Amino acid sequence: MKSSLTTRLARTLFFLIVATTATSMFIVEVFVYDVEDTILELELKAEAEYFKGQLREGRFQPVKTAQLEVVFLPDGEAEALLPEYFQSRDLPFSREVEIGQTTLLVVGERMEAPGGKLFLAQNITIMENREALVQLALAGVAGLMLLVGFIVARTGARYLVRPFRKLTREVLDTTPGTPMPQITTDYRDQEFCDIAEAFNRFLSELEHHIEREKTFVKLASHELRTPLAVMSGALNVLEQRQSLSPADQKTLARIRRAMQNMRDDTEVLLELARNEASDADARTLVLQEIIKNTPLCHPSCPVGNSA
Structure with a gap:
């Protein structure tokens, strides 16, 4: 210790x-x-x-x-x-x-x-x-x-460290988020004032960074989900027409699986960005089924042809 x-x-x-x-x-x-x-x-x-x-x-x-x-x-x-x-x-x-x-x-x-x-x-x-x-x-x-x-040393040490303890408590009580309260800078010693002002500048930059992150999450949530919804609707229309050959249906199925994987990845990334993951959103994935349902393709093969 x-x-x-x-x-x-x-x-x-x-x-x-x-x-x-x-x-x-x-x-x-x-x-x-x-x-x-x-x-x-x-x-x-x-x-x-x-x-x-x-x-x-x-x-x-x-x-x-x-x-x-x-x-x-x-x-x-x-x-x-x-x-x-x-x-x-x-x-x-x-x-x-x-x-x-x-x-x-x-x-x-x-x-x-x-x-x-x-x-x-x-x-x-x-x-x-x-x-x-x-x-x-x-x-x-x-x-x-x-x-x-001995008494003077202990009393003097506590008196000298008192502003440092106050500064430490204020720093420990600071929780990242928006808005974040600024710590006080009304210290008698210039060194503690400099530390408090530097930490306040750091909090301001961190707050701006969190704001930018929230803005990005909002934009990404809309800009990523909308194309996926359009693609899903287009695939449904193609399936309803029932005019596809068996080979085209296999290709369509591959596209739907890829789109579903992309939708899952998007949801995970957005949840991580929002820091909203919870036990209710937890899902169990069976690795064997994922590998079994994933078509294998050589890098030199065309996209539409399965191995």
């Missing part, structure tokens, strides 16, 4: 909404990750430059707050003095590190004067939790958008 235009249009609109929603979600995800990269690449790098200046001026003090930790390890000292997430790092280093339920952005750089390793760690656990909450909210929004998109 073929799908309807409404279903295809609704499916297409829904797929477009799904693609738009997926693209929007992807852009939001990229933006969220870009925020993390910005913090890592810009804010912590700026903090690192600030503490480098303090180290050069000899005013550096280790920092440890709820969100930020800064540690400097001079050359020659053991890394065991450092927190675990700073140990065994190849410098320069910048990466997101997870310690249990805590997420840190860690930056490590080597200092030449004074010599040593500078590490910074920023706690982004709150932002990570917010990010998970944002992702959950985005998933809910995406589901709501898909539901709304």
